[in-house]
Amino acid sequence: MHTILWLIAVVLVIAGIVTIIRGGLLMGIVLIVVGLLVGPGGVSIFK
Secondary structure (H helix, E strand, O other): HHHHHHHHHHHHHHHHHHHHHHHOOHHHHHHHHHHHHHHHOOOOOOO
């Protein structure tokens, strides 16, 4: 489960960065924040 959460977090952060580059600043920030919250290094919402 730990590895799956880490992978989801990485995908969300990368998607957020790509969204910011493509011009969606607000949505990109939201994706990055959600990625950091889901990730095992952050405050996981699945604990």
